[in-house]
Amino acid sequence: MKSSRLTVARKIAIAGMMALVMALSLSLVACAGQSDEEILRDAITKEFKSMKELDASAMADLKAGTSGADFSQFDMTAEKFYQGWLKGFDYKVDSVKVEGNHASINVTLTCKPMNTILAAYNIDGNMQSAMDITKTKTTSIILPYEKYENTWNPGPTYNDELMKVLMGNPVASGTLGNSSTSGTSSTSSSTDSSTSGTSGTSNTSGTSNTSNKSGS
DSSP states (O other), rough: OOOHHHHHHHHHHHHHHHHHHTOOOOOOOOOSSSSSSHHHHHHHHHHHHHHHTHHHHHHHHHHHHTTTTTGGGGOOOHHHHHHHHHHTTTEEEEEEEEEEEEEEEEEEEEEHHHHHHHHHHHHOOHHHHHHHOOEEEEEEEEEEEEEETTTTOTTTHHHHHHHHHSSOOOOOTTTOOOOOOOOOOHHHEEEEEEEEEEEOOOOOOOSOOOEEEEEO
């Protein structure tokens, strides 16, 4: 039945999206010689670039985040899933604003909305075809960061903002647990793109598990 097929597909897709979100959720240690703006911009740029290129490190993070997902349901490997989804993935760090211990990073992301992919998949059950025909969408979002004891951590709406872009529609606040408890509010806007593409990451848990990386 289509409904059962879509339910299974959605669970795997959500695991993949969460893996990507977790891979992009960084804790950054401030260091001498760089301003907070530089630390945040450089680190965000590095990680998003890794996902855009879908290099070995990015793929390893995504596969680790979805180690329990059965991509054979789509007649695909994890690599093929992420390569198909993230084809056309792109980013631009538009601005970084720091006010005391709070920061707002304005980022424009381009990717294939998972809801659109799933809708296409539900028609004929071919995930590769669904990814191939899905066009990318460009969305501007604000990612919040908060500084505590010399470390910048993602704010409480960080995960939700990323998931809005990856899913293609609003996600109820708080559904993707984040380690931070306070932060700046964020807004997003989007436009459709004529480019198609794929690439991806995954995680099987909705709980944020940010990685510690030096901003130096």
